Amino acid sequence: MFVSDFRKEFYEVVQSQRVLLFVASDVDALCACKILQFRYFVLINCGANVDLLDILQPDEEAVFFVCDTHRPVNVVNVYNDTQIKLLIKQDDDLEVPAYEDIFRDEEEDEEHSGNESDEGSEPSEKRTRLEEEIAERTLKRRQRREWEARRKDILFDYEQYEYHGTSAAMVMFDLAWLMSKDLSDMLWWAIVGLTDQWVQDKITQVKYVTDVGVLQRHVSRHSHRHEDEEHALSVDCARISFEYDLRLVLYQHWSLHDSLCNTCYTAARFKLWSLHGQKRLQEFLADVGMKDMRVQTFSVHFGFKHKFLASDVVFATMSLMESPEDGSGTDSFTQALDSLSR
Numbered sequence: 001m002f003v004s005d006f007r008k009e010f011y012e013v014v015q016s017q018r019v020l021l022f023v024a025s026d027v028d029a030l031c032a033c034k035i036l037q038f039r040y041f042v043l044i045n046c047g048a049n050v051d052l053l054d055i056l057q058p059d060e061e062a063v064f065f066v067c068d069t070h071r072p073v074n075v076v077n078v079y080n081d082t083q084i085k086l087l088i089k090q091d092d093d094l095e096v097p098a099y100e101d102i103f104r105d106e107e108e109d110e111e112h113s114g115n116e117s118d119e120g121s122e123p124s125e126k127r128t129r130l131e132e133e134i135a136e137r138t139l140k141r142r143q144r145r146e147w148e149a150r151r152k153d154i155l156f157d158y159e160q161y162e163y164h165g166t167s168a169a170m171v172m173f174d175l176a177w178l179m180s181k182d183l184s185d186m187l188w189w190a191i192v193g194l195t196d197q198w199v200q201d202k203i204t205q206v207k208y209v210t211d212v213g214v215l216q217r218h219v220s221r222h223s224h225r226h227e228d229e230e231h232a233l234s235v236d237c238a239r240i241s242f243e244y245d246l247r248l249v250l251y252q253h254w255s256l257h258d259s260l261c262n263t264c265y266t267a268a269r270f271k272l273w274s275l276h277g278q279k280r281l282q283e284f285l286a287d288v289g290m291k292d293m294r295v296q297t298f299s300v301h302f303g304f305k306h307k308f309l310a311s312d313v314v315f316a317t318m319s320l321m322e323s324p325e326d327g328s329g330t331d332s333f334t335q336a337l338d339s340l341s342r
Contacts, residue, residue, distance in 0.1 A: 001077075017040050027336075030336055042067070067087040072163075094165075238300055
């Protein structure tokens with residue numbers, strides 16, 4: 001079941017309860033978890049595209065709140081209005097099939113024969129009634145086969161492609177904003193969550209630009225909020241800005257050559273796996289023209305010194321989470337989560 005009022009149907013339900021968090025190993029889920037901080041279960045970036053009740057076999061009292069970007073959403077999760085609560089933005093183009101096209105009431109298929117007494121009936125009447133019952137059962141079986149074939153086609157069209165929806169970190173930030181509890185740090189985590197989707201090509205450029213516009217309005221609002229504060233430029237202040245920057249990996253921390261070599265876009269365009277491609281890169285560096293490589297992005301300033309791009313934070317967090325030195329996934333997850341704090 002889709003949750004329409006996040007504050008009433010989600011936050012007010014779990015705020016005084018013990019909640020178990022299941023968080024996927026990606027940066028967007030990590031940022032959503034950072035914003036949220038065992039009867040109720042919250043699943044972040046996992047669970048929406050599978051039948052949770054069939055896999056987990058939970059108690060009837062268990063309630064799962066699912067904030068997941070994976071699409072398509074499993075139809076059983078959509079139409080279960082008691083144990084599955086989907087924290088998904090309704091403006092996403094979900095195209096969920098209608099209930100009557102996917103589920104069929106079993107009582108409609110039950111045959112209620114023999115309820116009427118045949119005592120005192122003529123043989124001809126019995127024969128006529130039997131012929132009518134046979135014809136009715138045959139018709140119902142044909143209708144059910146047609147419905148099942150149509151259901152199979154509908155589910156195939158719905159489930160054949162996988163894609164991603166709105167960032168889970170953005171959904172959690174919207175919840176904090178609705179309750180007037182949004183902070184600059186939360187806004188930054190929402191930005192990092194969206195940027196994670198973009199740098200890993202989980203969303204289209206159109207979707208990225210649309211969501212950037214939403215976050216840009218929040219950035220402007222927070223900037224005006226802190227204009228009159230006494231310590232707006234203190235060392236502990238986080239100042240988020242919106243700007244155009246080059247789509248290059250960690251180029252503010254690496255040399256330009258290393259950044260070009262490690263960016264998927266430039267590596268593919270130059271074909272850097274070949275000697276000819278490396279020669280083209282050297283020629284490019286001799287006559288630089290990088291106007292078409294600019295992209296809308298966000299950066300954060302911590303005090304007077306440190307400036308970080310959202311994409312740089314994504315790659316740094318990914319490296320902590322996906323490359324454990326001691327082989328412990330739990331420690332890597334915790335370390336990556338802590339790295340999002342100032």
